[in-house]
Amino acid sequence: MNERNDQKPELQQDSSERNSRQDKPEAESREPTKSSRKEELRDEHGHRYLSPEAINAWRIGGALGSLIYWLIPLGYGALAMGGDMWPEWPAYVLGVIFLTFTMMEATVIPWIRWKRWRYHVDHNEIDLRRGLFVVTRTLIPIKRVQHVDTRQGPVYRQFGLASVTVTTAGDTHEIPALSEPVADELRSTISEYARIAREDL
Amino acid sequence: MTFVFRTLRELIVPIILIFFLGQGGNSPLFTWWGISLMLLVLFVTGFVNWLRFTWRVEEGELRIEQGLLVRKKRYVPRDRIQAIDISSGPLQRMFGLVRLNVLTAGGSSPEAQISALSRSDAQAIQDALQVEMRSPDSVEKESTWPVYRITRKRLLLAASTAGSFGVALSIVGTVMAQINQVVSEEQMIDFLESWIGGTSVEFWVTFVVLAVLAAWLLSLFGTLLRFSGFTLSRNGRELYIRRGLFEKKQITIPYHRIQAVRVVEGILRQPFGFAMVYVENAGFGDEGGKTTVVFPLLRKRELHTFMEEMLPEYDVQLPGVRPPGRAFLRYQIRTVVPALMAASTLAWFMEVYWLIPVIFMAAALMAYIRYRDAAAGFEEKNGFMRFRRLARTTVMFQRRRVQSLSVMANWFQRRKKLCSVQAVVASGSSGAVFRVDHLDESVRNEWLGWYGADHSVDRPELPAGTWPDWRADGPVYET
Numbered sequence: 001m002n003e004r005n006d007q008k009p010e011l012q013q014d015s016s017e018r019n020s021r022q023d024k025p026e027a028e029s030r031e032p033t034k035s036s037r038k039e040e041l042r043d044e045h046g047h048r049y050l051s052p053e054a055i056n057a058w059r060i061g062g063a064l065g066s067l068i069y070w071l072i073p074l075g076y077g078a079l080a081m082g083g084d085m086w087p088e089w090p091a092y093v094l095g096v097i098f099l100t101f102t103m104m105e106a107t108v109i110p111w112i113r114w115k116r117w118r119y120h121v122d123h124n125e126i127d128l129r130r131g132l133f134v135v136t137r138t139l140i141p142i143k144r145v146q147h148v149d150t151r152q153g154p155v156y157r158q159f160g161l162a163s164v165t166v167t168t169a170g171d172t173h174e175i176p177a178l179s180e181p182v183a184d185e186l187r188s189t190i191s192e193y194a195r196i197a198r199e200d201l
Numbered sequence: 202m203t204f205v206f207r208t209l210r211e212l213i214v215p216i217i218l219i220f221f222l223g224q225g226g227n228s229p230l231f232t233w234w235g236i237s238l239m240l241l242v243l244f245v246t247g248f249v250n251w252l253r254f255t256w257r258v259e260e261g262e263l264r265i266e267q268g269l270l271v272r273k274k275r276y277v278p279r280d281r282i283q284a285i286d287i288s289s290g291p292l293q294r295m296f297g298l299v300r301l302n303v304l305t306a307g308g309s310s311p312e313a314q315i316s317a318l319s320r321s322d323a324q325a326i327q328d329a330l331q332v333e334m335r336s337p338d339s340v341e342k343e344s345t346w347p348v349y350r351i352t353r354k355r356l357l358l359a360a361s362t363a364g365s366f367g368v369a370l371s372i373v374g375t376v377m378a379q380i381n382q383v384v385s386e387e388q389m390i391d392f393l394e395s396w397i398g399g400t401s402v403e404f405w406v407t408f409v410v411l412a413v414l415a416a417w418l419l420s421l422f423g424t425l426l427r428f429s430g431f432t433l434s435r436n437g438r439e440l441y442i443r444r445g446l447f448e449k450k451q452i453t454i455p456y457h458r459i460q461a462v463r464v465v466e467g468i469l470r471q472p473f474g475f476a477m478v479y480v481e482n483a484g485f486g487d488e489g490g491k492t493t494v495v496f497p498l499l500r501k502r503e504l505h506t507f508m509e510e511m512l513p514e515y516d517v518q519l520p521g522v523r524p525p526g527r528a529f530l531r532y533q534i535r536t537v538v539p540a541l542m543a544a545s546t547l548a549w550f551m552e553v554y555w556l557i558p559v560i561f562m563a564a565a566l567m568a569y570i571r572y573r574d575a576a577a578g579f580e581e582k583n584g585f586m587r588f589r590r591l592a593r594t595t596v597m598f599q600r601r602r603v604q605s606l607s608v609m610a611n612w613f614q615r616r617k618k619l620c621s622v623q624a625v626v627a628s629g630s631s632g633a634v635f636r637v638d639h640l641d642e643s644v645r646n647e648w649l650g651w652y653g654a655d656h657s658v659d660r661p662e663l664p665a666g667t668w669p670d671w672r673a674d675g676p677v678y679e680t
Binding site: 124134136168 | 606607609612633
């Protein structure tokens, strides 16, 4: 019950924020979209970067997410303290490793990840480049696209971000951390291209 | 009446489960109560389901309605029906009934099935809908297309080399665990010791040998049951499979739903030059979708003729490349390191240190054949990939069937100018992923150029090599 009570006002606040955004005069509400387009970053091939807000969103999301791994050294530590069976040092080693990991997640990793992420969409295909350790490039022909969604988790919502998910008959691909208007636009662009491509068939 | 038998058949697994689980210290009375209660519940639900199952032909539609609480309606319009399959299992035969399977065009919805109805009713449905009705024999007899039927010798060979040890071993493991509950370990060791007259090491060796033998027998009989009477026929539009010993299964695979062809040379089969052929298949239904065996055992030199006759779109020879020499070390590391980690953990716990060098050698050998067997290539509309986990798998696909293509390189690969290629095709309601590791960096742009919309990508000549290489023995070998 508590959880619900905590969440409800937040939700309401959020929707009221959205409403107030919509309530603003048109010129003003268009302004941010336009400026975000101007600021939109592209690389030398004209491929687009994700929203720069992604870095901070990932720092928070990644650091929070990596806390789950802390259960391993903590659990082991608790077991090792309890009995004499196991040595205690692995708990410290794992602790240091995970601490470093969390620190990295909160600092450099999101930055590098953002720098590596590019996407490009035209009427033929979706082209994704990404990867920190494993650098990957994926092509998805528009003809193969079955549906497109936008998604927004709690952290993304705080930063006004959303991700676009593209589903084919065989797999699903995500373009993460786009600013909300960009994500909405991209979703409708892809589904429009997909519709045209299907009509051509 | 068949509903009784159908529910009985559905019940067998839970009964066995209850029987075994119930042995864990509970009174036998509880077990029997449990079984009777379950029988009763399932009997009643079976009966109600039967009562609530109705079908009729109305306004040119086959209308099937079923379900007690959630009423499920499936209306199949006549022009969406491609064919009606009629078959009969042993139960249906006992009561002179048939099972009716409605095949629809396009793969967007699961097909409709009526599991028991009289032959005259089936005839009535056919007349009302005026669609082609097929029974097992009609397709094979009427068509002038080639038919592949498994011989007894081949079936036996397929069964004895099936080696689906993973599944079989887990079954044996479960059975052993249950035996442990009934008979204590000491009793068993005592029994085995008096029987074999050996020490603890001998006990374990015997145990392992027996377990492997049991697993092998299980997979042997499983394969015999599954593939007995395997018959593959075709017409212009679809492949048609019939198999099974007691229960005859029929599978229809329309050609337009085939996404890729997979030739798998199992580790026990490859030395004898045998392979199994699968297709990846987009669609619904438990047998009509996903990965389906289209022939259980073929000689490698028969494959070319088989492909030409049954899967002509995939009967192509393609240029391809193998990983360069510098990839050898990557293959070694990828196979040996995890194997060594598993081996040393096991050796440490069980104090069998000789296991480490043995597993090291085995892994190094495995890595070598993985390296040697990897290949990938494409030409025009077709592509292929060959890779090995345990069995050597050669996958052939058409460009238009590939859902997405990725080229990736991790830090180690980038340092050695290597990359991996990964293609996804639809399979069932999800996908199948094929991937070849550690190819030369240059294939990156070649594959992206082949698959991508921009075909202007400069394509350097590929080093020689043509795949699939079973055609080397085939009648139309060209250099």
